[in-house]
Amino acid sequence: MSLLSPEWTALLYLVAAVCFILALKGLSSPRTARRGNAIGAAGALLAVATVFCSVRLENIPLILVAIAVGAALAVPVARRVQMTQMPQLVALFNGVGGGAAALVAVLELGHQEDPWVRLAVVFTMLVGAVSFAGSAVTVGKLQELISTRPLLFPGMPWVMGAVLLGAVVSGALVVLTGSLGWSLALLGLSLAAGLLLVLPVGGADVPIVISLLNAFTGLAVAASGVVLGNVLLLVAGTLVGASGTILTKVMASAMGRGVGGIMFGAFKGGSTAGSTALSDRPVRSSSPEDIAVQLGYAQRVVIVPGYGLAVAQGQHTVAELATALGARGVDVVFAIHPVAGRMPGHMNVLLAEANVPYESLRELAEVNPEFATTDIVLVVGANDVVNPAAKSSPGSPIYGMPILEVVQAQQVVFLKRSMRPGFAGIENELLHDPKTTLLFGDAKDSLARVLGAVKAL
Amino acid sequence: MGPIALLTVVVLAVFVGFEVVSKVTSKLHTPLMSGANAIHGIILVGAIIVAGQASDPWVLGIALLAVVLATVNLVGGFVVTDRMLEMFSAHKRARIPASTGATKAGGTAGEGHPGEGGSAGAAGESR
Numbered sequence: 001m002s003l004l005s006p007e008w009t010a011l012l013y014l015v016a017a018v019c020f021i022l023a024l025k026g027l028s029s030p031r032t033a034r035r036g037n038a039i040g041a042a043g044a045l046l047a048v049a050t051v052f053c054s055v056r057l058e059n060i061p062l063i064l065v066a067i068a069v070g071a072a073l074a075v076p077v078a079r080r081v082q083m084t085q086m087p088q089l090v091a092l093f094n095g096v097g098g099g100a101a102a103l104v105a106v107l108e109l110g111h112q113e114d115p116w117v118r119l120a121v122v123f124t125m126l127v128g129a130v131s132f133a134g135s136a137v138t139v140g141k142l143q144e145l146i147s148t149r150p151l152l153f154p155g156m157p158w159v160m161g162a163v164l165l166g167a168v169v170s171g172a173l174v175v176l177t178g179s180l181g182w183s184l185a186l187l188g189l190s191l192a193a194g195l196l197l198v199l200p201v202g203g204a205d206v207p208i209v210i211s212l213l214n215a216f217t218g219l220a221v222a223a224s225g226v227v228l229g230n231v232l233l234l235v236a237g238t239l240v241g242a243s244g245t246i247l248t249k250v251m252a253s254a255m256g257r258g259v260g261g262i263m264f265g266a267f268k269g270g271s272t273a274g275s276t277a278l279s280d281r282p283v284r285s286s287s288p289e290d291i292a293v294q295l296g297y298a299q300r301v302v303i304v305p306g307y308g309l310a311v312a313q314g315q316h317t318v319a320e321l322a323t324a325l326g327a328r329g330v331d332v333v334f335a336i337h338p339v340a341g342r343m344p345g346h347m348n349v350l351l352a353e354a355n356v357p358y359e360s361l362r363e364l365a366e367v368n369p370e371f372a373t374t375d376i377v378l379v380v381g382a383n384d385v386v387n388p389a390a391k392s393s394p395g396s397p398i399y400g401m402p403i404l405e406v407v408q409a410q411q412v413v414f415l416k417r418s419m420r421p422g423f424a425g426i427e428n429e430l431l432h433d434p435k436t437t438l439l440f441g442d443a444k445d446s447l448a449r450v451l452g453a454v455k456a457l
Numbered sequence: 458m459g460p461i462a463l464l465t466v467v468v469l470a471v472f473v474g475f476e477v478v479s480k481v482t483s484k485l486h487t488p489l490m491s492g493a494n495a496i497h498g499i500i501l502v503g504a505i506i507v508a509g510q511a512s513d514p515w516v517l518g519i520a521l522l523a524v525v526l527a528t529v530n531l532v533g534g535f536v537v538t539d540r541m542l543e544m545f546s547a548h549k550r551a552r553i554p555a556s557t558g559a560t561k562a563g564g565t566a567g568e569g570h571p572g573e574g575g576s577a578g579a580a581g582e583s584r
Contacts, residue, residue, distance in 0.1 A: 021473055021477060051502045059509060066508070081537065099523075104504050104507050116460070221503075246475055247490065348486075
């Protein structure tokens with residue numbers, strides 16, 4: 001079989017790169033997004049077909065088997081994963097991508113003499129391995145396999161410094177000597193750096209870490225493009241690196257934090273301590289029937305959905321409740337905090353799954369001025385995003401994070417599983433406010449009971 | 458390709474990335490992240506090249522592992538992004554009342570998503 005000429009190869013890669021740009025561009029509107037994603041997938045298929053036709057490859061049957069294995073692993077998971085577990089899955093896919101980039105770089109090291117290209121090898125290995133290990137920790141935190149609290153041990157900043165110094169030294173030796181032994185040392189140190197980087201990050205900041213590691217993997221892939229002299233990898237990786245960086249910044253500002261503060265805040269000590277003690281201060285609890293009466297005769301209700309709603313799979317029930325109230329003439333909207341759920345835009349995905357119309361979704365800036373004229377706010381499984389400590393107590397780990405100012409509404413009703421603090425591990429003063437009532441229980445059960453009582457009104 | 462040409466490509470790609478992402482609506486940030494995630498799975502191309510040039514069995518083994526990992530990233534990323542976006546487009550149709558859908562239902566009536574809760578007459582999304 002004759003191979004494609006370099007010109008044709010470059011041209012086909014260019015087409016694939018344009019497909020990727022169109023895929024991202026399509027996401028500017030929900031209307032074009034799905035088509036955009038299909039274009040992106042077509043671009044990837046074209047690129048893979050091109051590589052088979054343009055490079056003299058051995059082991060083709062084995063490679064095809066490996067691709068089939070990868071697809072067989074990924075597709076069922078991607079098809080079946082619950083929308084609530086999307087952050088874990090994105091982090092997982094990101095981590096394996098970073099790992100693949102690091103492995104590719106290690107294997108290419110032997111073929112490279114040019115110190116500049118070796119520098120790109122070192123960069124790919126370092127960043128890819130950090131992304132792999134960091135993503136693994138992120139998945140662990142999101143699945144609550146490991147504590148969502150910041151994990152720190154005495155002297156951690158020194159260990160981190162030593163690991164980074166070791167990585168720089170071994171990286172420099174790899175560039176100078178091309179030694180495989182030093183590159184394995186670099187790989188090990190980079191994995192350690194990834195662990196140390198993400199372990200101290202508190203649960204509430206995990207969404208930002210996912211985004212940042214996504215950008216990291218993009219940069220690793222871009223650098224591998226330099227190593228392999230492949231422009232498509234360079235363009236695609238740079239595209240993802242740039243977009244991931246922007247998204248990370250947008251996210252961080254939605255939480256009122258700097259990216260540096262999130263990644264290194266815990267090192268400075270105390271900033272993400274959080275209280276572990278359950279409060280035994282009194283709260284006012286209520287019955288589903290009372291809440292139904294309050295809601296059913298209100299003029300304006302704002303629902304604040306949080307991760308607890310998602311965990312309980314209550315998004316369909318809350319959508320039904322909103323419809324039932326709407327049928328009674330109550331004005332119902334949903335207030336979506338940018339970090340509601342566990343990754344940016346997560347709650348929008350969950351409510352889209354339950355067919356909640358866009359018009360009833362309000363973003364933070366739109367809805368905050370409206371709380372003063374709202375009769376009841378129904379907070380379902382959310383906590384940190386309505387916690388007034390973000391505005392009032394400078395010592396709090398979430399201080400400075402923009403919140404939904406539900407405290408300004410006439411009445412606040414919390415549907416909560418328990419008095420356990422939220423993902424950020426801090427207590428919420430609003431729960432003890434005289435205008436607040438609570439209904440304890442699984443979010444879906446509570447919603448179903450309230451829904452039944454509203455229908456019976 | 459020379460270093461300056463590479464640099465040119467990188468700089469332009471950075472600007473395209475900034476430009477494209479700053480226009481993405483915050484409602485789609487999750488699909489954006491998973492879509493961008495899928496795109497860097499194109500490291501599969503690199504993994505295939507390395508595996509195709511391996512002669513040492515150890516090198517081949519590691520390269521094939523990289524192929525598996527990269528495929529998981531690439532294929533899984535696009536599939537899951539599509540699944541999310543399908544929900545967004547399905548409910549976009551569902552929200553349009555059937556009465557107004559009747560006048561403009563012609564163009565898109567063929568692509569309804571069964572089982573996603575949209576009424577049949579509500580396919581009249583304007584394009």
